[in-house]
Amino acid sequence: MKVRKYLRGSGRVLAFVFVASIIWLLFDMAALRISLSDVSGQQLKERLIREREFYKKESMQALHPRRSFTHPVRRVADLPGTQKAPRRPKDDLFQVYRHKGEEQGQRVKDEQHKSLYLAKSNHSKFVDLKLGNAAAHQNDNAPKQNSPAKKEAVNLNVNAVGAEVTQKVAVKTLPAAHKAVDKVDSKPNEKVKDVKSEIQPKAIKSHLAQTTPHQLSNQDVKEVNEKVAQMQVKVTDKNNLGADKGLKPAVNQPAEGKSRVSTIAVRKSDVHKVLSLDATNSPRDPKAVGQFGQAAVVANHENSEVEKRWNEGHFNVYLSDKIPVDRAIPDTRPRKCAQSLIHDDLPSTSVIFCFVDEVWSTLLRSVHSVLNRSPPNLLKEIILVDDFSTKDYLKKQLDDYMSQFPKVRIIRLKERQGLIRARLAGAAVAKGEVLTFLDSHVECNVGWLEPLLERVYLDRRKVPCPVIEVISDKDMSYMLVDNFQRGIFKWPLVFGWSPVPADYIKKNKMKDTDPIKCPVMAGGLFSIDKKYFFELGSYDPGLDVWGGENMEISFKIWMCGGEIEIIPCSRVGHIFRGQNPYKFPKDRQKTVERNLARVAEVWLDEYKDLFYGHGYTHLLNKKVIDIGNLTDQIGLRKRLKCQSFKWYLDNVYPDMNAPLAKAGGLVYNRGLRKCLALQSDSLSFETCDLSKQTQHFNYTWVRNIRHHELCIAPQVQSNNFALQPCDNAKNEQRWLHKSSVSSLAEHFSAEVLRGMCLEGKLEGQALHLRACDANNLFQKWQFTHYYAR
Structure with a gap:
């Protein structure tokens, strides 16, 4: 009765409100509990959506790249897929300067593979180099305690499976293998045992058979087992494989978004992911001027000093001297490049720098970038060819500085020869199997060398070039170049950059990591098989100083059976200057005109009239200029059985307009x-x-x-x-x-x-x-x- 008394009138309403509140609170707590328990799944879902949107945007950009002949350059901050965020302090940039702060969950795994690979190389002199930021921040990328471990996608590529599983088995069976690198320095003559060669296909097959259900389905396991069984085929001798065409099988990459098994026969050579080496002599200063490729500025009172020293190199020399010689630069490669597979037994290379009165800091930065970011076992030597410099700091001071690097040697010419003959002098003494020519004011990016050598390894007639990115001559910032750019020429043999035609990209379904056929190389940066270089007659020795040599060697390569490619996964920054600072022994214009006339007479056939008709008809009068004897070059072309220039236009540069008459x-x-x-x-x-x-x-x-x-x-x-x-x-x-x-x-x-x-x-x-x-x-x-x- 008492309860009924209180439930009369307004009391009944209050009771109803109270009960409803309790029920609502219970439902709310339950919903909150479900939400909290599912937060990781929700975050994962949101992340997948963001990544899906990014790859969709990236694929659209691959089909419809930005067209920019005159301005193919972008700031690093404009990387596709990056979000506009507040500017980070330099301390934060030190940890995230690669790929603008992208997560690198594979870094520890790659470092383990890197240690094994370098241990196999047995190059003890350089094994003690620090592995730079990549090794220094392993702990930063390790999964935290009590956090769910990330599930890795399974790679069904035979080569990739062989490499990765071999690595895992090797780590389990020989846990001390990772310490081999540290021991090499103390015992330089001790060879590290090749643990990979002992891993039999049975071990790989057994490992795959034990894979948990969430990693592989039964059908996938069956398909992989069948492919692994095919690995037990007769190994073809390396020297005889593809001997008729000088070709080697390429490493097939797993297709993005789906599992794919390689169908090529397994080679004796193992493969590994591209090494992102970035060794330094000492820890980097994150607050240094221009660090991480960022634009550097000078105070107003320093502008006069900048102007005063500008003419030393026709760029901001004053600012360059303030920037560390081993500064970090952003990894501007396409995302998939870090997952590219490279053969273990790549040829070694001699890197050749030719210079005359080069600025001290830029020359050192060029050399350090090669030393710090090249696998030691592949870098045979660095050859510095001094083309009769007059600066005192490039003499004994340079000798003393480079004496600390056993792989660096200096060749000094007794009189000014020019770039062409200086390169020939460097090539004549090179000991590497591949010649890599670089300008003396560059900065090589991480992973720059292996993709170049891989192309030569697959076919000795391929001449790969890195993507040449831009180092600003004003603020020394590192800027990336749009993908799908290639080198071309316009009449009268003027080099330039142009986008790959959109219909060609669509027809060939090109990805941003695919090599790009290049009608004409820029000439300053490329790799070439040493024997093939001399088989082609090297450079025309009749060319003087500088000018036209890139046209001559480009026509020669294409028309005589080779190919020139730009490799998007190899990137090198270069200081482009508004004015050429070098002095010519003779008249600059006449020297370049003479060189181009030699190229036209030897290689252009009837199309040489287009060259002369674009402002060079005066060169037809032999009394005006003597282009020298062409007998040897014409004989070389006949001996090599080279194609006609019409063939070059039809097959290499079909979009070039070259009518034989006006x-x-x-x-x-x-x-x-x-x-x-x-x-x-x-x-x-x-x-x-x-x-x-x-x-x-x-x-x-x-x-x-x-x-x-x-x-x-x-x-x-x-x-x-x-x-x-x-x-x-x-x-x-x-x-x-x-x-x-x-x-x-x-x-x-x-x-x-x-x-x-x-x-x-x-x-x-x-x-x-x-x-x-x-x-x-x-x-x-x-x-x-x-x-x-």
Whole structure:
């Protein structure tokens, strides 16, 4: 009764509210508990969504890359997929400068593989180098206690499975193997046992059979077991494999987003992931000027010093001297490059730097970047070729500094030879199997060397080039270059960068890690098999100092059976300057023109007229410039059985517009309303008829009006014309047509007789020379086809 009394009226409402509140609280607590227990799953789900969106955006960028011929450069902060975040202090940058702070869960695993691989190399002199930040921050990436372990995706690639499982078994059976690196220094003659060679396919198969269900399905295990069984095939001798074409099997990469088993036969050589070595002599200072490739600035009172020292190298020398010689730079490689598989038995290389009066700090930074970021077992030596420098610091001071590095040696030329002959001097004494040429103001990025050597390993006729990224000449910041850029040339043999055509990317389903066919290399940075380099005749020894050598070797490689590739997984920063600081022993312009003329005469065949017609017709007169003897170079081309330049244009650079004539077809006179025709040894006019070959003429790149082997030439004394055998070197056979003088664009104006034009005469239908008249219809001529302006 008492309860009923209290539940009357407003009491009943209060009771209902109280009970409802209790029930609501219980539901809320239950929901909160479920939410807390599922927070890790929710975070994982959100992360997968973000990564899916990123890879979708990345694939779209691969199909539709940014087009930028004049500005192929971006700041590191503009990396695709990165979020705009507040600027980090330098202490934080020290830990996240690679890939803008991306997680690197595989780092510890890679370091273990790296230790085993370097131990196998038996190069004790360099094993004691520190492994830089990658090793220093292993603990930062280790999973925390009480946190769920990450599940790793299973790699079903045979080579990858063999490499990774072998590594795991080796670690279990020989736990002391990781200490082998430290012991090598104390016992330099002791060889580390090759533990990988003892791992039999049975062990791999057994390991895979024990894989837990969440890693492999039964069907996957069955497929992998079948592939592992195929590993027990007869091993083909390395020297005989692909001997007919000089090719070796490539390492197939696992397809992104799905499991894929390689179908190539297993080689005797093992494979490993690209080593991201970054060794330093001492711990890096995260607060140093320009550290991590960041833009550096100077105070206002230092601007005068910057301007004063600018001309020493035509870049900010004052700021360069403030930056550490072994500074860190951002890892700008595409994401998948770190997972690329590389053969263990790559050839060794000699890295050749040629310099003359180079800035001290940039030369040292170039050398340190090679020493710190190259696998020691692959770096045979670094050769510094001093092309008769005049700076005192590049003499004894340089000798003393480099004496601490056993692999660095200096060659000094007794007189100025120029870049071309300096490189030949370095190549002549190189001991490595591969020659790697670099400019003396670069910074090699992590993992730069192995992808280059891998291409040479697969085919000795491949000439790989790194992606050349930009080091700002003003603030020394490191900037990356858009993917899918290639080297090309424009007439008259001017090098430039251009995007790979979008339809080519789509047709070949190119990824951002795929090698890019390159019609012309920049010339400053590339690797080439040493024997192949000399088989090709090296550089043309008749080329002087600098200029045109990149064109010459590019045409030679492609036309004589080789290939030039740009390797996106190899990246090297380069200081691009607005002005060439080097002095030429002779006139700079004449030296470059002479070199290009040699290249044109040897390699361009009939297309050399396009070179001369773009402003170099004066080089056709041998009295103006002597390009030297070409007998040896022409003989070399015949001996190598090289292709024609037309083949090069059709197969290597098909998007190059290279018509052999500027205009052609019938030549129509607007006053006579008839066409020019050849009759016996004279010219007349006839009713236009495309079927008559006697009415077909060409207007060539060297400005000749040509009918087969005969050219029209003005006669100075008689104000008439004559038909002469064509000779490109004769100025008197040249006519201006469609020239810059718009009022005379349709006229044929004699080049040697300024103001005189070719005129059709009504009486007798003859040709004469008359003073040019912009309104005279009898002086206006039109070709049927115009191929170029």
